[in-house]
Amino acid sequence: MASENSNVRLVGAFAGVGSGLTKVAVGHGFDTIKTRLQCSPPGTYKGAVDCLLQTVRNESIFALYKGATPPAVGWAAIDSVLLGSLHNYRLFLIRHGFTEHTVGSDVKRLTLVGHGIAGLFAGWTSAFLATPIEQLKVKLQLQLQKSTADRQYKGPIDCARQIVRAHGILGLWTGFTGSLAFRSNFLWMFGSFEVLMRAFSKLDGTPYAISIPTANFLSGGLASFVYWIMAIPADNIKNRMMATPHTVSRPSFTATARQILAEGGYRGFYRGLGPTLLRAFPVNASALWVYEGLMRLLGAEKTRH
Template identity: 35%
Template sequence: MEDVEPHIIEAVEQKDSNDPLRVLKDVAAGTCGGFAQVLVGQPFDTTKVRLQSSPPGTYTGGLDVVQKLIKTEGPLAFYKGTLTPLVGVGACVSVQFGVFEGMKRFFSKQNISNGKTEGLTYAQYYFAGSISGLANSILACPIEHIRIRLQTQTASAPKQFSGPMDVIRKVQQSSGIPGIFRGLTPTLLREGHGMGVYFLTYEYLVNRDMATNKIERKDIPGWRLCVYGGCAGYGVWLSAYPFDVIKSKMQTDSIDATKRQFNSTIDCARKTLQASGVKGFFRGFVPTILRAAPVNASTFYAFELAMRAIG
């Protein structure tokens, strides 16, 4: 990877690589971030998925989804399928942050061994984030698949699934193990690129704050960490949202392989474009972008607080 000197961020705060518990601490802090992400973001996510996966004309927008959900299914409908993501997203975010922190240490050591500053380049931050996203995809794909199946059940239609385990059982019976991992390709695309932008945005803002104000990472006020986390959330969705739409469409398609509307990621993208044009790749974008700031602000804030407490 080419090093571009003007893009080197000098003020990165490195963790003690000799700490035998470093990885476990990173994972534990990431899990705290994941729990915060689910609890804050689940209502937004349910609204987004309903918009993405419902037939055109079902809802006029995010507010219409909210109104109809409250009227027909009650406020708790926003938390349908929450148990799976609470456990699963906690695991996913712990993987994201654990791998990212590990890649930061790897690149720092590599830079030092090459006689350069230990600070990472922008490209290295992006690549570290991308690797964390790809690693997370293996967990995120089936977890999100299960959650989406539960989120899209409506009170007006016969209940197809009684819970997460029932989703797994019925999907596996109908389509085998590959069926559980349906939507993996767009998940890899979303996470690989999106997490690169996500972590690059956050780390750039944090390092600029440390350099500008001559402070350490632990001294950055919580409100500024929240702002940086919110900006990172905007970055990931502005750069990778169409992949998420394709993933949602594939994961809400029939569990019976012989009755599916979409045969592949490319087929789903082609049919979406034919049916709705470019705007079809941005259905549900408004609740997603509204969700981005509070959800990712809470994720990074919880992570940073946990890291400060753990040491």
């Protein structure tokens, strides 16, 4: 029984690897445009389309995948921690009374509040790993030079070395408070995902019924809109903190927020929202479709509710 329980606890982490790799494959180009809009000086780009055109014209189409190496490795690890811990926080909350009866059944499931709390704690847990990986990604994405020889950072390892040389090992966690604020919004992601899944389940037995994988795909995509609308201000602050050159002192969360407000008013906190929303549905729909599908394949879907 102990072995079976251990396996149930590990499958969420394994399924998270598939989710993370899916995000990189589908969404990194959009992420590069978003990061440049958020972190470049005001007036550099007229909008997302102008940013895309300038990037491709000056640096080639492959520039959209600058900084892809850290997330290619890192997002698999980040989503393994995020979704693995999410799975285990759900199990913990079920054991500690955050349950309700499924309508028309004696089967107990995790409450909507429980799903939100699990998402919040999973977001905080993943921030410890996500911060250094995202910092390397941001710094590499913002290098505009076409030739590698002309860039300040020759790659993720060289970038990490320069940061550690300037600020010590803790320098890799520059932007950690921004990352915590940003990743708190997984409360909305997984809470709204569950709301949508339950709404789709009510269509069973009607002409509008859809399969569970389709419901996973649609719920993941739609929930991502809720998530990003709530999270984009903290994402702007986090990325600006991470984009600060390593040659200057590490920025604080409040100082960065004040700088964004001074430069662009409250609209400044929503820079990059356009490409983010374009990216959000396909990336998160695909990622959660992969995650939930692997959970079913590995026999752990019964723990979700």
